Amino acid sequence: MDQAPEKTEAVIADPVLAQFGSAASWSYGNELIVFGSKSRDDLIDDGTNRSTVSPKLHAVKWNTDIYATNLRKILNESHGTFLEAQEMAKDKQTDTTAYLKISRGYRSILKANIECIRDDLENTPAMENESQDLRKTLESELQMIEIIELIWHLTEILYLQSSTSDCIVPVYQNWIWSHFQEPLTWTQHILQQPIPEKDARYWDTVYGLVLQGRTQLVFRLLSSHSHANNYAFKTILHLISIMPEFSKSRTPGEFDSEWRMWKTQLSNLISQGQLSSCKNVELLAKLLIGDEETLRTHSELCDTWYGYLLAVLLYKRPTAKLIELQNFTQECIDTFGGETQLENWDFILLAAIDLDLLKTIKLCSSSFSNWWFPAHLTDLLFHTGRLDNEKMKYGERLREFLLLDYASSLFSHESLWQVGVAYLDECKVYGKRYLQRLLENIPIQSEYKARKVLRVCQDKGITDSYQVICRIMSTKSLKSQRYSNALNWALLCNDGKLSALISDQIMREYEKTGKFTAKDVLSNLGKRMLLCPELTFLGKYYEFHELYSNKQFGECISLIVQLLSSNIAPRKYWFTLMKDIGPVLKETHVQSTIFEAKQLVHFAAELRIDFQLQKESFDYKRSGLAARDIRTLKETQKTVLETLNTLISEYNVRCVESVKENTDDMDM
Template sequence: MAPSASFSFGAPTASSSTSTPLNNHDRPHQPPLKESRTFITDTYTIWASLQRIVQQNNADQDDVYGPGGAPVPTPDQVQYYGRVSRLYREAIVQQLPLIQSDTDYTPAGKHKALAHFAAMHGVLALAEILFFPSDGVGEGLVAEELLDWVNTIDPAPSNDEGAELLALASPWDSDDFVPYLSRCVLRGHLSSAAALLSLVESQHPDETLQHLAKHLSTLVASYPRSTAFRTESAFVVALRQWRTQTLAPLKPQVDSLLSSSSDDWGSSLAPLVALVSSAASDPSSSSSSSAAESAIAALGPEDWRESLAAHCLWASPTTLRRADLPPLVDALTRTQPVDASLPAERAHAALLRGDVPGVLKALTGAHAWAAAHLGDLLAHLHLPAFDPPALTGAGEDDDALGLREAFLLDWGDRCTADPGLWRVSCEYWAACGTQGREKVRALAVALPLEVEGEGAQQGAGARAGAGAAGAGDGMDVEGEGEGEGEGVGAEKENAAPKKKRASRQVDELLAVLAALDLTDEFTATCEAYAAKLVDKRRFGEAVAYAVRAADGRRIAEIADRILDEYIEKGQDAFIAHVDSIPTSLLRPPSSAPPSPSSPSDLPALSPSAALAPYTARLTFLARYRDFFALYASGAHLEAAQLLVLLLTSGVAPKRFWAVMLLDSVPLLEATPPLLDSDAIYELLRVTEDLLGPPDVFGALDLLARLGGGGGGTDGAAKQMQVVRAALARGLAACACLE
């Protein structure tokens, strides 16, 4: 239920972080943002939280009311939207001291920035009064709230003016005295008005004017205000008593004193007396309303909003409700037109008339942030202005934008003026149907996938990156960490933050693509980024993105490249690269790695059934790394058994057999023997299979490259003879023991 159900809402119009995501020539031109990045991201967080709450609420209502949910929001929901609006306003207020202290602003620029935020604050504050009342219903009196709003957006009269008048020996002689007094009465600063009148009462030389000021001071000071009463009825009773017990007895005396005063100053009080006297009549009568309007006009309010404030206080304090505002504002603006050059003022008038499209149209451009976020809030009230275009006749195209979506899309476009806000743009676009999805898709294609540095990374940082890679559905993905390992070719420490930023940017983009079910773009992004990581020899991260893309060939390539690192740079480089691969991909959490001494089959990691043949390569890397760990820790028996298991289970790639057999030589020559004759016979069988011509898998070629050896294939063959000799001696030792 809209807080003001009788408002006549118009139909919607037709569709009217720090990395650089887009090159200047790829990004559509947008004017510079008037808001800081901090403000935009802070309010984006509020907006995103609101969307999640609304989605959950809609789902709950669908369960209760069926598809489409409840036709109107509940009072609790309206109150919640009001709290969101207040959070927006608090974010605005937090910007003001930052602008004041920012030395980069010129005096004129600072004034303009402060005015910009103040205008948006005022629009949101008025929207809260009219559409998001504190009780969630909005059926009560609204006069004092509007009066307070007017005094907030345009404080008047100023305290400095009052101080200057009080400093004078005879302030009533100043040309500013009566206008200042009148504005105090118009604006509801009644204690200040009473104080000025008391000053005249005690110090003015004219006795007639003293009495006149005394009576006026009594009337003004005793005038009831609704804010002083807990209930509406109590306020109505108090105002009735004021009319009968205070105004009625004093009015004849005031009129008499006014008519008997020969002083021009006394005559100037006549409109003020008329205004106060107008409160004596029945507020529902047309004559009373006409008298009040005439009295207000005679006091010369500065603009239509000040006239509205005076009307709230003196003409209809006990009757003015939200439904009464559209005709009242129309009447006021006929005599005091809205300043068309001020977008915020046009928005104020449209809000008071209930013209929601007019509000957003007035705000867009000058206050685009307010247009998008206020439009989003108002849309959740189920106002007719936000009905789908097909229901309003605005368009038959499924891609036609509703009123809310049009302004969110516009705000997302404007955020592209700051390259660091690309993710924020995506989130706003994502709420805008097909057109928004197309914009996200275009950004995904244009986003340069930057990769900083190269080298292995290991430890919790890289594992966290892959954990995020497996999630793919949240916006809090951090990407890979800096890592701890330092294999051959590791990056300098100061390159780590750049790596993290680059990966975070990609992960954020992937999260957006996943949320929008842009599967093709998601896969293409993963594939492209994995390829760039491979080029930089950041194999652990590359595996994570290859798995997300279901790119089995890339996984196999990475596994081979890591084995090549062992051949070319040694054991330390191999271990560092393996440790940079996320544990969740090397060792599935659902199954713990078997004991090295167990002859059971090795587990094969299967992120998906289609990837199983490729991810088995990752399993081998993990277990071969275990072999080195066991050997280094002195667990030579377990290391030997694991090596035999890897060679005989089919997990180890055949091109790597020769290297592994050479690694087994120290274990074969241990005393007493670590392997039994059955195991040695298995190794002999593997050796013979390997040496049988031709060398289809290139095992000897790979062995020839080990450690930068220059002996070629002949040197590799000689090394295999060393392996054969070690196997023979091991077999002889076993025979002796038997």
């Protein structure tokens, strides 16, 4: 709760900021990006040495209370309730009682956590210094959740439980009863005493009970008094026992006239002085008839103006309708010192009682440093149709706005981003765009997290972010030379260009070291090989090596010829291919067709021309190779080409001979 905004300072040690002033821009959720207010060019113009100044971006983040351990439980648990409410809305559920259940669901989560924090507080020793901070945090958390629950409960009774024509007093009484149980606790305590009225708090407790309308307990306390048989006691006890109670079985009109009669009876007794034998009883009777002066002087027993409001309603207008509530608030607030004495949350309650929903939501948003409360409350009220009245034509937009803010704040937390997804899902206008931006900005520290983000993209159909994440992961892997992982990511998003780049890298790596770096992935490419020509080539080329190591030389040659003739093999790899075919050709028992042999001769010739052209045009200086390397390279190329030509000639002879033999055999 923002009572007095506290100033928090964070120092950014950056000479650029000190020198040129700082500027900031909003990032997502609870984050600002701070940077030097002048551009890099300005810095250089100022004559500053370029190398010493490196402008940086600083991300400044701040925590909000929802990140606290206990509140995180509420976030996660209420996520389920939120989804239930959305399901109901999808089923076109319009029955308010169904949403009342949802509202109670939210409140029971809050209440469970209140209990939990109280337990924690009990288990935290009050005296030790170390636990002081913890206690403080717990206490402030407790206070906040209690207030949220108090406000939520009030809006629930005002907007979900009652209609404007209903008598509001019984439900309002319920609300006060469930949040202010002090008189109840005292009653129990006093009744356990041997002589109850000796307790200093006896009469204050009686009055407190009267002000809350807990007449049964008043009766019990009075009966326990040792003078209970005195006339004044007997009279008041009798009158309390016949005090009319509001119930649904009779009309407000009936109740009202009964209550007036009863009140007149009691007033008469007071004016006749029949109760004057006991001043305390007489005072009590004055409270019961709603004597203004007496009520006011005992108002502090109600603790708050809204507690006092109950007393005013009970004894001055017990049949008040929902819309009449606001007529009594000013009187109560004035009794409690006027508006200057009010806290933030008092104004929220006041707005709720005034049935000004917009103001209620606005104040909820500005008074709490979390969006949890306004977002969930607004969503619920929206589903019940309370937001769409004459006054508020933009109910749906308001709901979306609050959900977006809540979700963004979840996304700016490292761990809670997954919970935010469901909320963005409900934002029909901006949800998807927000989700896309937020997903792409999640810091990814591990492959596991990347996959989790990817799953969300997949489930929510955000293909752009899916692609972006796959590409980032692929490029990251490529940078650290994890080729198979890079390829795996590129294949996951069907990125042809990236796959081509990686395939080239793998080939280059192979040419350098003579080893394949991504064997297991390459061996299992399947139809994915067709994604781009480079990958097709790489896959086929890997197949060639597999065939070779299995000594399937015939298939090796067929494959190479196929690669060359079908244009699958990029020209830059011809040399490698022809170099590799050397050892295959050496195998004397190779059987092949004349066609393949002819093809090989043809490609060797092509390669020779290529090589000549390359020799003339190749700019060795630009290639960055050392003179010795160039010489070696040239020599290797030359030797390989020569050997290959010889081998191909020999191989051709062998092929022709074997073909001849075959035909001879056939002739015979």
